[in-house]
Amino acid sequence: MVRICIIYDKLRFEEKKIYNDIQQKGFEATLVDGKSLIFDTESSKSDSRFGDIILQRVISYNRGLHLTYCLEQMGLPVVNSSSVSEICGNKLITSLILKKNGVPTPKTTFAFSTESARECMKKLGYPLVVKPIIGSWGRGVYQIKDQSMAEMMLDSRQENDNSFSRIYYFQELIDRPSRDIRCIVIGDQIVASVFRYSSENEWRTNVAVGGRTEMAPLTSELKEIVLKASNAVGGGILGVDLMEDKERGYLVHEVNNTVEFRGASAVCKSDIAGAMTDYLVKMSSK
Numbered sequence: 001m002v003r004i005c006i007i008y009d010k011l012r013f014e015e016k017k018i019y020n021d022i023q024q025k026g027f028e029a030t031l032v033d034g035k036s037l038i039f040d041t042e043s044s045k046s047d048s049r050f051g052d053i054i055l056q057r058v059i060s061y062n063r064g065l066h067l068t069y070c071l072e073q074m075g076l077p078v079v080n081s082s083s084v085s086e087i088c089g090n091k092l093i094t095s096l097i098l099k100k101n102g103v104p105t106p107k108t109t110f111a112f113s114t115e116s117a118r119e120c121m122k123k124l125g126y127p128l129v130v131k132p133i134i135g136s137w138g139r140g141v142y143q144i145k146d147q148s149m150a151e152m153m154l155d156s157r158q159e160n161d162n163s164f165s166r167i168y169y170f171q172e173l174i175d176r177p178s179r180d181i182r183c184i185v186i187g188d189q190i191v192a193s194v195f196r197y198s199s200e201n202e203w204r205t206n207v208a209v210g211g212r213t214e215m216a217p218l219t220s221e222l223k224e225i226v227l228k229a230s231n232a233v234g235g236g237i238l239g240v241d242l243m244e245d246k247e248r249g250y251l252v253h254e255v256n257n258t259v260e261f262r263g264a265s266a267v268c269k270s271d272i273a274g275a276m277t278d279y280l281v282k283m284s285s286k
């Protein structure tokens with residue numbers, strides 16, 4: 001019997017749903033809190049808690065990534081792999097990889113100090129979008145409308161000093177409807193596609209800031225771009241997010257590594273957790 005281990009740091013709807021689904025399908029499931037784990041250089045695959053395959057669902061980018069390195073070192077298959085996690089958890093790397101692989105993506109500019117960020121914004125002009133290179137739920141994603149907002153942003157980055165706060169990620173503001181698209185990809189299958197509409201007085205469409213989901217038709221063009229984006233980052237269980245530019249069409253702006261699907265599962269008929277289980281079972285014997 002296949003044994004699947006789910007590693008988490010906070011139990012959300014998704015982890016519980018996948019855990020129940022694995023058991024309902026007759027497989028063994030364990031839930032392990034990543035915060036409780038200790039590894040050493042001798043740690044081995046024979047640790048029974050980890051089963052045959054691991055689903056990595058840790059929210060914290062750094063914690064999840066470093067745990068994945070340890071688990072992979074033990075010779076265990078981890079979904080998503082460390083290389084996929086590294087790319088998807090970091091917006092700068094994601095943008096570069098998408099572009100390199102011919103996936104349409106917004107034009108993005110990077111700067112590495114306060115001075116160059118200031119110069120960069122002046123050159124790019126306003127409005128523009130700034131994002132932390134690591135983060136989710138729309139946190140720290142702002143529209144900079146003029147120079148005074150630009151100075152405020154630079155100030156707050158200086159106060160909020162961490163190793164990523166002097167890495168600046170500036171993106172063109174995409175002219176799009178008040179929605180974006182989230183597609184959930186498992187291996188080479190797209191199991192759900194939804195529109196996420198932003199709430200009133202909010203331009204970001206994240207469900208975490210009040211976005212509302214509706215089923216979106218999976219056109220052949222959308223399918224092709226989504227699979228291209230998923231392959232570009234290395235594939236696995238992913239959430240590919242796209243915007244609809246009024247002139248250029250679909251632009252992929254993000255690929256999520258520990259994808260949330262509560263909103264999507266409420267409006268899509270497909271069994272998202274079930275498809276994840278099937279994929280993990282398949283991958284456990286590879």
Ligand SMILES: Nc1ncnc2c1ncn2[C@@H]1O[C@H](COP(=O)(O)OP(=O)(O)O)[C@@H](O)[C@H]1O
Binds near residue numbers: 171
């Ligand atoms: N360049 C952009 N133009 C217009 N809207 C954007 C742009 N980038 C992000 N957004 C909006 O902000 C939301 C959050 O940005 P995103 O890059 O997905 O960061 P996060 O990882 O925090 O979700 C997106 O879902 C989208 O609605």
Ligand SMILES: [Mg+2]
Binds near residue numbers: 137138
């Ligand atoms: Mg997003």
